[in-house]
Amino acid sequence: MSQLSLKHLEKSFNDARIIKGIDLEVSEGEFVVFVGPSGCGKSTLLRMIAGLEDVSEGEIAISGKVVNDLPPVQRGIAMVFQSYALYPHMSVYENIAFPLRVEKLPQPEVDKRVGAAAKVLQLESRLQHRPGQLSGGQRQRVAIGRAIVRQPKIFLFDEPLSNLDAALRSEMRIELMELHKRLGSTMIYVTHDQVEAMTMADKIVVLDAGTIAQVGSPLDLYHRPDNIFVAGFIGSPKMNFINGRVRAANGSTVVVDLGQLGIIELPRTSTSVAGQDVTLGIRPEHLKLGAGQFTLTITPNIVEQLGIHSITYATLPGGEAFTGLFEGNPDLVDGKPIELSFPIASAHLFDSKGLAVY
């Protein structure tokens, strides 16, 4: 049985539909990441699960029980806010103990639970400090501590790392993953950062304008995106898209005319794309220097040498932006044409509606 189940979930603010019919099942112990661009409804969806936003239509069930009309505290969830939402006038101890004080637990029990959370989060020496005296990472840990002491069925994280600097963010990312392993609880995590999503998730839910664009494991989403939105969102640098037109589709191959770049023949069984305008997708990291199965020549406008790899930015004859990612530091210069190629198998094809053609 799934621990969290969303059925036809909808949310409207006046006339604006923010969440447009979401169905999702989350199993116990899963680390699920909601990812999507700003305004896609991911935080609203999380707040609906938390009970901070009313449900307009549909149903939220936790452990088989419909919780639509239950206040947050009765849902068995705990939430970590983007701003941490620590109480500035209380000590770290009292911040972590807050939910237990609300429950009116006896002092020895409060001591025990706060102590245990502080130990897990390495906050023992900070318990008497005020939040204002802590670093960003420590504040984040206090916010997590406040969630842990409630021993919730589901942890909800709303962009918890977005206020931290890059170094601290990757450190906290690892800490959160370790915490998930240790606690084994279900965690739902909202982020707009696809790197966080790829590295942390058991299951990624990509949201686009209030609907689910795709649900799957990180590598599923990377290798077999269902649509052009997911293909463009997952992966960094993002996938290159080249406009083309299908010349022929015979049930085993699809022949796509890419204009000045030439003609490419892809192994696809679909015949419905015949004559359609389509989009060819190729990830920057799948490009190789030199000739290969499909070869093209580009002139980079900018070359970024990052030591571990190099990135080139160019514009194709059709006007599309085209990025290349190459291992090491090959001899690449701005304005000097280079010959590139990619294996046919690594190319993605999307029909005129943006859906993947397999």
Added chain:
Amino acid sequence: MTSTRSATIFAFALLAPALIYISIIVAYPLFDTVVLSFTNAQLRPTYDWVGWANYQRIFGAGNFTEIIIRTLVWTFFSVSIKMIIGMCGAVLLNAAIPGQTVFRILTMPPWIVPMAIGIYMWAWMYNGNFGMISGLLQNFGITNGPVAWLAYGHTAFWATIVTDVWIGVPMVTIYFLAAMQSIPKDLHEAAWTDGAGRFYRFRRITLPLMLPAIITMSLLSLIATFNSFDIIYILTNGGPSGQTTTMIIDTYKTAMGSRKYGEGAARAVVICIFVSIFCLVYFRAVRRLGQGEAK
């Protein structure tokens, strides 16, 4: 060295207009009042130095101590009621209720109406024969006959407090509302997620986080209320039989009514000492709050 000196000169040049202005309209009159309080100045063009005689007279005989106590009691009740109503008003105005904006606007008239007009309105409402309050009470059968609220000592005392509260509440409400709205919404949502009800959140989050605003407003209101003159002067002129005479009214009557400028100045100096103590407390509280925030 030169640059430091020129910076100092520049700073003084910038401060000079304010310093001159304050010297003329605050420092000199204050100094003159203190000097005057040691003289027997009256309407005559000349006066003599009398040392502590004025102070000995006002503290030795008469009802000055009684007036001080009355002023403190009047101020205490007025400020306390203003703070309580202001806090309740802010809570109501902050709640997500339909027509919130209308209610916010409706709190403003006591503050917007020119004070003298507002006070005269209250004077009419308190009137025994034509006043609305007396009339309503009679209509509802609560009183048998007309009640002239300003004609009796104890009713006049409370009537002046009610008017002072009416005028003072909007500012307190708006100030508290602003302080309340500056508390991040996340804190309430986090507490609500943890199961804290409305009252619990108010007690453990809203109130403690509003403490700086409450202390600041209480002390500022204390100073303003202690010095409140126009309400009592227009409503009762300190009467009946001195039952609403506060220190500021008493000083005015002594100096301007009886033309005893020397003695009036001595009474004014005592007010000044009280207000200075309130100011000291205020500045210390502000400094301590500042340090608390820095922690």
